Amino acid sequence: MVKIDRINISNEGLTKFFSPIEAQIMKVLWENNELMTSEITKKTNIPLSSVAGTLDRLVKADFAQRRVENQGQRVRYIYSATTTADNAANAITTRILDSLVDTFGAVAIENFSSYKKSK
Amino acid sequence: MISIADEIICYAECVNNSDLLPLITFLIVVSLFLFTFYLKTKTPIHRVISFAGAQLSMVGAIAATFSTMECSRMLTIEVYLAYVLISTGVMLFLPGLYYKILIRRHNARPISEIVDWADDFVNKLANNSQIYYFDSAIPKAFASGKAIFVSVGMLEIFDQQELKAVLAHEAWHLRHNNKTPILRQLSLMTFTKYRPEQELELMADRFAEEIVGKGPLESARAKLI
Known part of the structure; x- marks a missing residue:
């Protein structure tokens, strides 16, 4: 869950920063405004037993938020992402850059600069 | 400074001069018997009952010993008694x-x-x-x-x-x-x-x-x- 020591740069896409299930859930939350738990399991095609614990973790880590709604006789969680995909990317990038600068100091900053020029 | 040897001497002197010696001896023998049974038996319910019985007999023996004490050097017994009282309280009231x-x-x-x-x-x-x-x-x-x-x-x-x-x-x-x-x-x-x-x-x-x-x-x- 975007912990610097858990980042795996050899993984594909969002799974560099999230577990595969977390990545799938965050993707559907970013693509949709609000979703019920049953809609998340349907859209990700992941069973509830795996989704439930992951949703608890995403809420605790403040990537997702939820509210309880009472529709008729049924109680439902309504989930949404706490921030847009771009803002999340920004937060992750900042965290990684901070870590690189903490470790390598001026060398890291010099590299960012030459990297920017080459792009 | 706590001296276990002093405590044992104090214990022996006080108990030897007491009328409660037969009762204390009986309770200790019962407690040891139940504890031996607890160590040997494999049946869960027998283990639980024998352990509880051994504890209760020992508490009875300690209480009787306590009442015979004329010196106040039995710190280890006081500590043990406090443990029994606290653990029993926790056992009875915490679940509720x-x-x-x-x-x-x-x-x-x-x-x-x-x-x-x-x-x-x-x-x-x-x-x-x-x-x-x-x-x-x-x-x-x-x-x-x-x-x-x-x-x-x-x-x-x-x-x-x-x-x-x-x-x-x-x-x-x-x-x-x-x-x-x-x-x-x-x-x-x-x-x-x-x-x-x-x-x-x-x-x-x-x-x-x-x-x-x-x-x-x-x-x-x-x-x-």
Whole structure:
């Protein structure tokens, strides 16, 4: 869950920063405004037993938020992402850059600069 | 400075001059006999009973010894007596109060805030019980002390009849909760494998089946697999 020591740069896409299930859930939350738990399991095609614990973790880590709604006789969680995909990317990038600068100091900053020029 | 040798000499002198010597000797022999039996027996219930009996006999012997004391150097016995009193208090009273700790730990809220029928339904099965819900997507329900705790995840996946089956199951635990925690505590203290859980769960299921029928109970169970 975007912990610097858990980042795996050899993984594909969002799974560099999230577990595969977390990545799938965050993707559907970013693509949709609000979703019920049953809609998340349907859209990700992941069973509830795996989704439930992951949703608890995403809420605790403040990537997702939820509210309880009472529709008729049924109680439902309504989930949404706490921030847009771009803002999340920004937060992750900042965290990684901070870590690189903490470790390598001026060398890291010099590299960012030459990297920017080459792009 | 605590001297064990001084304590033993003090103990021997005081007890030798006391009329309670035969009673103290008897209680110690009983305690040793029960403790030996506890070490040898394999039957869980015999282990629990013999351990509790050995402890009680030793407490009796200590109390009798205490009353014969004319010197005040029995610190180790005082410490042991304090341990017995505190652990007995914890064993007897903590299970009944533990649900209050759980309410805080889970930040639980009264279920009446989101489900209007649950309190009435459970109170018909177990008087003076309280039902709380807590914030988790993982379907979970459990009972402690006077309270039943249900996660929002469980409220999400079950319909009313299935929830009634779950609540009736937990209400059975509330009705019989006065017996099980003490046995559980004793089994921990005596290092005895005491596993009545499966049996208790089956009895709770049978009770739920009587209240709501087999269908809702089975469909609730199927949703949790």
